[in-house]
Amino acid sequence: MILLKNIFYLVRDSLRIEKNIDLLIDGNRIKQIGRINSKNPQNNIEVLDCKNKAVIPGLINAHTHLWQSMLKGRRDDLSLVPWCEQVIYPFIQVLREQVKYTRASEIGYLWSMLGAIEMIRAGITSFVDMDSGYFAERVPQAWLDIGIRGVFSVEMVDKWVPDNIRIDPKHEKENILKLIDAWHKYSRGEPLIKVAMSASAPFTCSEELLSWILEQSNKYNLAIQIHVSETKWEVEQCLRNIGKTPLKYLESIGFLYRPIMAVHCVHLTDEEIKIAKKHSVSVIYNPKSNMKLGSGIAPITKMLKEGVNVALASDGTASNDLMDLFEEMRVGAMLQKVAHEDPAVFSAQEIFSIATEGGAKACQIDAGKIDEGKLADITIINLSSPHIFTLSDDIIPALVYCAKGDDVETVIINGNIIMQNKQIMTIDEQMIVKEIEKISKKLKNDLK
Numbered sequence: 001m002i003l004l005k006n007i008f009y010l011v012r013d014s015l016r017i018e019k020n021i022d023l024l025i026d027g028n029r030i031k032q033i034g035r036i037n038s039k040n041p042q043n044n045i046e047v048l049d050c051k052n053k054a055v056i057p058g059l060i061n062a063h064t065h066l067w068q069s070m071l072k073g074r075r076d077d078l079s080l081v082p083w084c085e086q087v088i089y090p091f092i093q094v095l096r097e098q099v100k101y102t103r104a105s106e107i108g109y110l111w112s113m114l115g116a117i118e119m120i121r122a123g124i125t126s127f128v129d130m131d132s133g134y135f136a137e138r139v140p141q142a143w144l145d146i147g148i149r150g151v152f153s154v155e156m157v158d159k160w161v162p163d164n165i166r167i168d169p170k171h172e173k174e175n176i177l178k179l180i181d182a183w184h185k186y187s188r189g190e191p192l193i194k195v196a197m198s199a200s201a202p203f204t205c206s207e208e209l210l211s212w213i214l215e216q217s218n219k220y221n222l223a224i225q226i227h228v229s230e231t232k233w234e235v236e237q238c239l240r241n242i243g244k245t246p247l248k249y250l251e252s253i254g255f256l257y258r259p260i261m262a263v264h265c266v267h268l269t270d271e272e273i274k275i276a277k278k279h280s281v282s283v284i285y286n287p288k289s290n291m292k293l294g295s296g297i298a299p300i301t302k303m304l305k306e307g308v309n310v311a312l313a314s315d316g317t318a319s320n321d322l323m324d325l326f327e328e329m330r331v332g333a334m335l336q337k338v339a340h341e342d343p344a345v346f347s348a349q350e351i352f353s354i355a356t357e358g359g360a361k362a363c364q365i366d367a368g369k370i371d372e373g374k375l376a377d378i379t380i381i382n383l384s385s386p387h388i389f390t391l392s393d394d395i396i397p398a399l400v401y402c403a404k405g406d407d408v409e410t411v412i413i414n415g416n417i418i419m420q421n422k423q424i425m426t427i428d429e430q431m432i433v434k435e436i437e438k439i440s441k442k443l444k445n446d447l448k
Helices: 065-072 078-099 104-123 136-146 167-185 207-220 231-242 248-254 270-278 285-290 300-306 324-342 348-363 393-403 429-447
Strands: 001-015 017-028 030-035 048-051 052-059 059-064 125-131 149-155 193-195 197-199 224-228 260-264 284-285 309-310 378-382 408-413 416-422
Touching: 001 393, 048 416, 052 348, 052 393, 059 260, 059 284, 059 309, 059 324, 059 348, 065 078, 065 125, 065 429, 078 231, 104 125, 104 136, 104 408, 104 429, 125 136, 125 348, 125 408, 136 149, 136 167, 136 193, 136 207, 149 167, 167 193, 167 207, 167 260, 197 207, 207 224, 224 248, 231 248, 248 270, 260 378, 270 300, 284 348, 285 324, 300 309, 300 324, 309 324, 309 348, 324 348, 324 393, 348 393, 378 429
Parallel strands: 001 048, 001 052, 059 125, 125 149, 149 193, 149 197, 197 224, 224 260, 260 284, 284 309
Antiparallel strands: 001 017, 017 030, 052 378, 378 408, 408 416
């Protein structure tokens, strides 16, 4: 058991805040909230003093590409298509070459661990990884070793991408089924790992491939994640080649039959927003990535008014550079305000809800709120830094506009203390970093 004692601010969700209260965790669930007598003789209770701390639901990063963890700081002058051509594809080509080396099998584990460390340090307790498919066998193993909750999927594609980096469709399908067999069966007894299907985008996937993805999703009862309407160019291509906008096209082929996480949705039409609501599509908002690539501003306020579930995400670090959802919340809220030229159009409470409850709903995780019976996925924030000082009892605006990932002190996932006093407890972080540095030297030389 873990007892969080003397919690200064307990943020149960975006609308419920309590002060000077305790919280008891039993196993992987929240057992009790209230004034709890810690003097009661109970075995195996670890007490954490939360004086001058905010306890919030663990943040949920609903879309990232962990394989891009080694691509930070590369180019800030490219839109999506040339960015793929000049940043992403050369790296994938390097990865293909690494198959020749004996240490290649460790690369996926290490970049997965690198991303997991960054997210835990920023208070993220759950995430969705759209993996490249290269060296993916041990990617979820890193999550088990460090103790973070993840949704594992492999991004599938069978057109538009250059032949020299495209995986043979037959081989790719066989690989996906092997990964599903390995990790979906495993996930039934392991609450930290979930499996999903992923399609790159409507313009990079044939209708045959999309149908196959839908078929496997239905067979194994898996959610699907897919990039949708990230750029105007993508929408124009879809209209030119198919005669429909991307989400409307996906609806027309029955792809929205399964639970769908539609990533970006920057250029959804009003009609498509209604389609998203009709089919319970979760939209994944990636404000910083969309800004860096110049893709545009997603119509999030329209989606929320229509009743669409929205989750927050960092996207991969090649198009964002950070997986810090505090910064993502701040930027995401202000971006909506400036787009509408109205500071009241989007609140701190709304973006906080998107980063917690919205992500939990999209990922089908029983978290996102702090209530008795919910999963014990909790982030503890130290409020002692000058930049987060506030006189207001409504702590959420201070968290959204002032807090940083570095303010996270302790992270509890699935009822286990994964980071305490900024020290990750489950792995030897320095050893992992040294291993990453060894491999990154080789990758860096090959990218020159």
